[in-house]
Amino acid sequence: MISRSEAHRRIEEEIRREKAAALGRAGERLEEAHREAMSSLERVEGTRDPRERDRLVAEYEAARARVVTARLALMIQREAIGLRHHGVVDQLFPEPPRHARPR
Numbered sequence: 001m002i003s004r005s006e007a008h009r010r011i012e013e014e015i016r017r018e019k020a021a022a023l024g025r026a027g028e029r030l031e032e033a034h035r036e037a038m039s040s041l042e043r044v045e046g047t048r049d050p051r052e053r054d055r056l057v058a059e060y061e062a063a064r065a066r067v068v069t070a071r072l073a074l075m076i077q078r079e080a081i082g083l084r085h086h087g088v089v090d091q092l093f094p095e096p097p098r099h100a101r102p103r
Contacts, residue, residue, distance in 0.1 A: 011041035019081050024076040030093055039098045044099060057099050064096045071095060088090040 002010075040060040047053050071093060075086050 019077075023074075023077045023081065026070070026074040030067070030089075032068045033063065033066040033070040034093045034096070037067045041096065041099070060096075060099050064098070067093070067096055 031103070033074060037060065040056065040063045044056040044060050047056055071089065074089060078084075078086060
């Protein structure tokens with residue numbers, strides 16, 4: 001039988017591992033969402049067809065919304081483990097700009 005202090009230490013270690021894993025997953029989701037949004041923006045900027053452009057802008061805005069959600073989730077995870085400054089997130093994964101549809 002393990003001691004109460006050893007059981008407590010093991011539980012704390014498991015909690016630390018899970019926090020690290022959750023932070024990693026949130027970072028991976030943000031990285032993927034950001035990559036998709038930037039790829040989508042390149043497609044918008046590379047087309048001249050107005051209908052195709054409208055479709056691609058809508059696709060980009062949906063991808064951009066996923067980035068915003070993923071950034072928020074990562075920041076919440078970071079704050080949950082005591083990281084209050086998010087400058088590194090802003091540097092690595094800036095929020096993609098809204099895309100103005102040409103008139």
